[in-house]
């Protein structure tokens with residue numbers, strides 16, 4: 288198996304998951320996992336993840352240099368590369384130009400790592416520090432315009448380092464590079480898979496829950512729907528599915544969700560709680576505060592509903608790995624990006640025990656689980672919708688008026704994207720209402736109204752994203768319909784930022 292040591296990158300679990308996709312078991316351990324444990328667990332290769340620190344910083348996560356003497360192949364990614372250089376006599380420049388997004392890697396030397404990739408390939412960068420001198424005995428095997436030492440190797444010891452992130456989808460041949468590392472350099476062979484996950488998880492849920500009841504928060508999104516179907520399969524009538532209408536859903540969404548569950552044979556209890564949420568959000572502007580309030584209120588309403596049933600001991604949630612990693616320092620030293628509603632918003636003293644079977648999975652892995660459970664593509668291909676809903680798409684204060692505007696604009700955007708057959712070709716599309724008014728002219732009169740920002744992105748897992756090159760005629764129809772049909776809006780703009788450095792949602 289391949290051991291991934293976590294130095295705090297947002298992408299650490301993604302590396303392990305990519306390796307699992309290659310059919311090879313992979314596991315993440317914290318950066319300070321003891322060397323004797325490593326030796327005992329006999330990995331066939333070790334990957335050092337990226338991380339937000341600088342190798343020179345006091346207290347930055349370090350590696351035990353004995354690691355490089357074990358005779359086990361090592362691949363350092365980003366911070367991992369810098370650790371190799373720093374510990375084996377190279378030089379890292381702390382004040383290098385920061386570099387984010389696409390770059391072209393020029394492959395300088397034939398190497399197993401780059402086998403079959405040709406001479407140039409697109410890679411995805413996200414780093415501050417950079418290598419200025421490779422350690423003695425290392426050769427440079429790849430460079431980009433801004434990173435002349437972008438990939439290095441020490442052939443006899445099979446130690447490799449790359450500055451870019453082969454694990455993210457936007458590194459075009461990244462999966463091939465990992466495959467080369469795993470198969471050619473570490474000499475692993477495949478055999479790992481979604482049915483297996485379902486079988487195991489159902490067994491685990493049965494063992495944990497026994498004859499108690501589980502409340503499942505359904506939202507109509509892919510994650511909670513797949514979760515409810517899985518729970519229904521595992522525990523049947525002991526599942527209590529509740530849909531809380533927090534007043535922050537899209538147009539007609541609540542009715543549609545209840546209908547969908549009916550068709551799936553799951554009876555959902557509808558709880559209309561919109562006014563409580565909106566009251567508590569009154570005057571709140573700060574995004575993390577919004578998430579906290581929504582998270583707390585959500586659990587509170589939940590607990591109140593749960594009291595209506597006896598023997599409820601568990602709360603099941605469809606929390607995914609990216610929610611966990613971006614919200615907490617789960618297992619390692621990653622920076623907190625934002626508190627996702629499913630995770631950090633929950634109060635400490637919750638009455639329920641949590642069941643989160645998808646905590647280690649990514650969205651498309653959940654989709655694959657859903658597919659194996661027999662769910663329709665229409666359900667599985669729904670765009671993700673954040674737990675705090677439209678609250679994080681209305682920048683600034685939330686009011687009924689703004690919700691109405693955003694709902695109408697969002698409906699038009701989605702309608703037009705579906706009409707143009709583009710819905711299934713992207714990760715997510717949505718409208719954002721900005722707290723800015725701008726001047727316009729309507730008829731012969733001056734107008735002074737809100738701005739709607741459109742966002743459409745491609746992504747494989749929500750961790751990195753690129754904006755969709757929407758055809759001009761589609762953008763034109765959306766813009767013209769919004770300013771004509773949505774009262775209160777006189778300007779539409781399109782967001783053309785990648786993640787990183789932006790995030791997908793605006794808050």
Ligand code: XMP
Pocket residue numbers: 578610613625626627628629671672673674675715749750786789790791792793794
């Ligand atoms: P960001 O904005 O973090 O989004 O780049 C990545 C993915 O996560 C969704 N998202 C959320 N989901 N609660 C959720 O359940 C949240 O607070 C939240 N914030 C973002 C987002 O829609 C995107 O698909």
